[in-house]
Amino acid sequence: MASAYEGNSSLSPHHTDPTRQIGVQVVRASVSQSIWRTLSQNQFVSERSDIQDILSALCDAIQMKSAHYPADVKAGMILALDATRVPHFALNDVVEQVRARLGSCIEDYGFRSVWLVGPDPRSTWRLDI
Numbered sequence: 001m002a003s004a005y006e007g008n009s010s011l012s013p014h015h016t017d018p019t020r021q022i023g024v025q026v027v028r029a030s031v032s033q034s035i036w037r038t039l040s041q042n043q044f045v046s047e048r049s050d051i052q053d054i055l056s057a058l059c060d061a062i063q064m065k066s067a068h069y070p071a072d073v074k075a076g077m078i079l080a081l082d083a084t085r086v087p088h089f090a091l092n093d094v095v096e097q098v099r100a101r102l103g104s105c106i107e108d109y110g111f112r113s114v115w116l117v118g119p120d121p122r123s124t125w126r127l128d129i
Contacts, residue, residue, distance in 0.1 A: 022112070023076055027065050029083040029090075029116060030057040051097050054089055058098060058116070058127075059105070066109040074110040081116045083123070090118025095125045103128065 049057075061081055066074065083089040095116065106114050106128045114128045 022078060023073070024078045024080055025065055025069075026080045026082055026117075027061050028085070029061055029081040030086050031061045031064055049088060051094065054094055055098060055101060057086075058089070059102060062106060062109055062111075062114060066111070071110050075112060077112055079109075079111045079114045081114065081127075083116055084119045087119050087123065090116055090123035090125065095127070098127055099129065 058081060062079065065079055069077065081089075088094065098116070111128070113126055116125045116127055118124055
């Protein structure tokens with residue numbers, strides 16, 4: 001991974017070769033500032049999201065991170081979308097819709113892989129398949 005980008009990523013050992021490292025970039029699944037402002041002020045957010053809102057939020061998060069890295073860096077990087085604070089993003093039905101509607105679009109951003117990470121291991125999904 002290019003050294004100019006190491007400060008923005010975590011490096012994890014490769015699963016079969018511990019001498020290799022894999023760049024992992026973590027970003028919130030929802031980059032909407034209004035949600036995080038409300039959460040900070042009230043300690044909770046009560047907001048309805050339809051599937052289109054979730055698709056847009058995920059697409060915005062991927063696009064935002066994609067803009068920060070050149071193609072050669074993204075090709076070796078795993079993007080993890082943190083949905084621990086928005087667990088409804090990581091529901092099975094939502095993930096199926098994301099894959100069906102955004103799958104090829106997600107691949108076009110050029111990351112090694114894109115994962116949605118919910119609050120527990122059962123709600124962690126690879127989206128770019």
